[in-house]
Amino acid sequence: MAPLSTAPLPRVLPSLAPGTVLRDGLDRIVHGHTGALVVLGSNPALEALSTGGFTIDVPLTSTALRELAKMDGAIVLSTGLDRILAAAVHLSPSADPPTTETGTRHRTAERVALETGLEVVTVSASMGTISVFAGSGRELVPRPDxxxxxxxxxxxxxxxxxxxxxxxxxxxxxxxxxxxxxxxxxxxxxxxxxxxxxxxxxxxxxxxxxxxxxxxxxxxxxxxxxxxxxxxxxxxxxxxxxxxxxxxxxxxxxxxxxxxxxxxxxxxSLGFPDAVHLDSPLAPKGYRQLAGIRKLPAGVSARIVERFGDLAGVYAASQVELLGVDEVTPEVARAVRDGLATIAERVLSAQ
Structure with missing residues (x-):
């Protein structure tokens, strides 16, 4: 048997979440100790592999899924996973792709998923587990707990x-x-x-x-x-x-x-030139520290950084120099000076 992963399949997993119609139906099959093979969607590639069965095209319900699973063959759902298109379908994928699966149902599911590009769900009658086959991979659908x-x-x-x-x-x-x-x-x-x-x-x-x-x-x-x-x-x-x-x-x-x-x-990986090594000094602009000053109006931080160049320049700026920045009032200038002093005192006292 292929090694199993419990990593969720991003596209399919929400449709298999507890409380969904599809998951309720699959859980009913598990509790009824019967197996199932359910194809999630249909396309021409699947139709080419399909023979027999019954075309029913009815709304998907958990009870209908449970009852149809009692018959041999696959159940085919619509692409939107809201209708049961067919049941008791015999699938005949190519036997050429190698597989390490031992059960007939799981071998068929793996090959159908590989040939059609559709996800295929299996319920193991003996193990009571639900698996999803997608491409060449198989994922075990975790229980809610x-x-x-x-x-x-x-x-x-x-x-x-x-x-x-x-x-x-x-x-x-x-x-x-x-x-x-x-x-x-x-x-x-x-x-x-x-x-x-x-x-x-x-x-x-x-x-x-x-x-x-x-x-x-x-x-x-x-x-x-x-x-x-x-x-x-x-x-x-x-x-x-x-x-x-x-x-x-x-x-x-x-x-x-x-x-x-x-x-x-x-x-x-951060995009610095090769000449910049781990111990190379960097000069922050100061946006993060200025963002921590609550009384600073939106957009003023960028003008302050543009005026003084970087954080060191902002720290060195006097209140009078800050007043020379557009939209910086005396109240804002005091907030910048006091805010930066508070930040410096906090982090330095914590060292």
Missing amino acids: QLIDRATQAIGALAAHRVRLFDSLDRLTAREVTHAVTLRDLAQVAQRFEMINRVADEATALVSGLGADGRLVSLQLRDLTEDLTPLASLVQRDYVPDGSESLLLAGLGTLHDPELFDVVLVGR
């Missing part, structure tokens, strides 16, 4: 990575205040952002597979991630490499998991 356990673990991991990210951001802020930022500091922050992205992607897929049962986990996921996108955007604006339009945080997505732990590879 397994999905909840995995989603809970993902949320826990996400929370831990979030704590580490903000620790890294605090260290970066401290280095910014002392004008001592290096590519190594930035790479460590970028590393944390990408780790969170990967865990969040997995958690999102798991939540989609939980359907209505995933509401609370979905709220936790949103609470842990909704503020990170604007924060990452500020970091990217602060550290745009010379000659580039933005910092390439998205470029880290091409790294394999083991590579993501190599800070050298992370640093190289």
